[in-house]
Amino acid sequence: MGLIVQKFGGSSVKDRECLFRVAKTVTDTYKAGNEVIVVVSAQGDTTDDLIEKAKEINERASKREMDMLLSTGEQISIALLAMAIEKLGFPVVSLTGWQAGFITHSNHGAARIRRIEAERIRRELDSNNIVVVAGFQGLNRFGDITTLGRGGSDTSAVALAAALHADRCQIYTDVDGVYTADPRIVKNAVKLDEITYDEMLELASLGAGVLHNRSVEMAKKYHVNLEVLSSIENKPGTIVKEAVKVEKLLIKGVAKDEDVARIALIGLPDTPGIAFKIFSLLAAKKINVDIILQSIGRHNTKDISFTVPLADKDIALEVLQEKFEILGAERIEAEDDVVKVSIVGAGMQSNPGVAAKMFEALYDANINIQMISTSEIKISVLIARKDADRAVVAVHDAFDFNQK
Ligand code: ADP
Ligand code: ASP
Ligand code: MG
Numbered sequence: 279m280g281l282i283v284q285k286f287g288g289s290s291v292k293d294r295e296c297l298f299r300v301a302k303t304v305t306d307t308y309k310a311g312n313e314v315i316v317v318v319s320a321q322g323d324t325t326d327d328l329i330e331k332a333k334e335i336n337e338r339a340s341k342r343e344m345d346m347l348l349s350t351g352e353q354i355s356i357a358l359l360a361m362a363i364e365k366l367g368f369p370v371v372s373l374t375g376w377q378a379g380f381i382t383h384s385n386h387g388a389a390r391i392r393r394i395e396a397e398r399i400r401r402e403l404d405s406n407n408i409v410v411v412a413g414f415q416g417l418n419r420f421g422d423i424t425t426l427g428r429g430g431s432d433t434s435a436v437a438l439a440a441a442l443h444a445d446r447c448q449i450y451t452d453v454d455g456v457y458t459a460d461p462r463i464v465k466n467a468v469k470l471d472e473i474t475y476d477e478m479l480e481l482a483s484l485g486a487g488v489l490h491n492r493s494v495e496m497a498k499k500y501h502v503n504l505e506v507l508s509s510i511e512n513k514p515g516t517i518v519k520e521a522v523k524v525e526k527l528l529i530k531g532v533a534k535d536e537d538v539a540r541i542a543l544i545g546l547p548d549t550p551g552i553a554f555k556i557f558s559l560l561a562a563k564k565i566n567v568d569i570i571l572q573s574i575g576r577h578n579t580k581d582i583s584f585t586v587p588l589a590d591k592d593i594a595l596e597v598l599q600e601k602f603e604i605l606g607a608e609r610i611e612a613e614d615d616v617v618k619v620s621i622v623g624a625g626m627q628s629n630p631g632v633a634a635k636m637f638e639a640l641y642d643a644n645i646n647i648q649m650i651s652t653s654e655i656k657i658s659v660l661i662a663r664k665d666a667d668r669a670v671v672a673v674h675d676a677f678d679f680n681q682k
Pocket of ligand 1: 287319451452453486487489
């Protein structure tokens with residue numbers, strides 16, 4: 279007996295059959311004597327379809343109106359799932375993000391959750407209802423609907439688990455756990471029984487879309503007992519937790535991030551303060567810079583290149599071009615034909631040679647590395663977009679992922 283939060287992603291609620299499968303999982307958990315909160319995403323490709331619809335009307339629609347539109351996807355799912363649960367004969371109530379008390383920051387399209395005013399949910403649970411909550415959405419302090427960013431329903435679920443001190447938070451999806459690489463790209467990827475919050479956070483932040491990175495951040499902060507598992511097969515998934523029993527693997531996984539663009543400023547004066555000028559211009563526009571590379575100065579000039587999220591490429595170019603004279607660069611180049619491929623694992627801290635092994639795998643596959651960045655538990659490389667999946671497979675093949 280306990281309080282359990284179960285989250286079902288878009289493909290897990292995409293049609294009638296899926297909805298009744300979810301209803302069965304949920305009601306089985308309820309029948310076993312648990313209080314159950316269910317978080318759902320929009321059905322199938324609904325969110326993508328809504329984005330397309332918006333583009334047909336206005337390519338540069340305001341973020342406020344985009345949130346107004348996108349939040350409708352989840353509202354459909356909660357109503358339909360609640361109807362399926364009713365049909366099975368169980369007490370249920372569906373709640374939108376705002377009915378459920380999600381208060382977020384104001385930035386539309388990527389809002390962070392500030393708090394959850396959970397009285398309504400608590401009341402519904404006390405009345406023995408199964409509570410179905412729309413993921414991905416909340417209300418800002420102006421009373422406007424916000425969304426949490428693509429994949430954000432995971433974060434809604436973990437936030438509820440944290441706020442209500444749930445015993446477990448289960449993320450049901452279309453794969454049966456977290457793998458050492460996206461199983462759709464790497465056929466021999468291995469399912470992990472467990473992974474640490476830190477490693478999962480790196481993987482998620484580096485493009486492994488199986489969990490929204492903020493959900494992992496929050497799970498770590500509030501010690502949420504988190505599991506990723508299949509919505510179709512009834513079997514154990516992957517447990518995400520503080521520390522794993524015995525560290526068996528050097529590398530936990532390979533991830534690919536397609537959401538990158540590279541900007542290069544060529545022929546900058548080789549004088550102090552240049553990097554400061556460039557990056558403060560970008561910071562003022564709230565642009566997140568990732569990998570940074572500066573060449574050694576030659577003939578009194580140097581080059582600086584860096585990556586930004588794809589969506590920020592044009593704004594970054596705009597602000598840099600505006601200050602072109604002041605920066606003194608010969609030219610600015612921008613490229614979105616790149617991807618970032620990374621390996622993640624706490625084991626690499628104490629084992630030399632991990633980077634060499636990754637670079638060798640890329641060399642053997644004849645893939646050129648454009649940029650490199652490392653931290654204690656990850657190594658990332660920027661490569662041509664056309665080589666992305668080949669690189670993931672080659673790098674994955676270079677490491678031994680056998681847990682036994
Ligand atoms: P949902 O709709 O349930 O939220 P997502 O599509 O957001 O599902 O996430 C699940 C998908 O994440 C899988 O279908 C898989 O292709 C992808 N994925 C990427 N990296 C990994 C990984 N390391 N392990 C498992 N799945 C991964
Ligand atoms: N429906 C949203 C999306 O497609 C949120 C989610 O699925 O988690 O990004
Ligand atoms: Mg998802």
